[in-house]
Amino acid sequence: GNSVTQMEGPVTLSEEAFLTINCTYTATGYPSLFWYVQYPGEGLQLLLKATKADDKGSNKGFEATYRKETTSFHLEKGSVQVSDSAVYFCALVGVGGTSYGKLTFGQGTILTVHP
């Protein structure tokens, strides 16, 4: 079945540092890939997505590139802010069959940014 693996956390950075959160996946065919963010006490918000190989998703300074050859979708940001402190989830949607668009999530990575 489909699975998503994220780097071990938590991640603690100083403001303006560079961020990378690693994500790799296992799926048949060409899944769509997503990053969701969860702020304290809130639900998940879609951060960015990519639907085919070599696509780059971007939003709010975050970027991730769909790498088919390495089955990866690493999240990056050049300069983090305190307000980026949250839990980040990598996820995929399988293709066809009975997927019906259901999401398979990684375990999440807690990011804390200090001033």
Next chain:
Amino acid sequence: DTGVSQNPRHKITKRGQNVTFRCDPISEHNRLYWYRQTLGQGPEFLTYFQNEAQLEKSRLLSDRFSAERPKGSFSTLEIQRTEQGDSAMYLCASSLAGGARGQPQHFGDGTRLSIL
């Protein structure tokens, strides 16, 4: 667009009691999903509706769990004879239908269930 609404936000109950959660999706969305999230883990798929039809149920959904979406609008998730292991955040999401890969899902803030 008022977003996905879930009620209650927090439910505390004794083991063995029944609980029911409600989800109101974005009005034009015909797909509705339920997920469960335990502490330190990512959400796990429970079940899915397209309009009023429940099309898929995860093996995580034991016989004590039942979900309905009677008129293709709001949905309810009921847990009977709750157990300690049911303590989790229950998330609802909705989306438009269409495309082999589905449309982006919009999540509610969740209902946190605590079993005493």
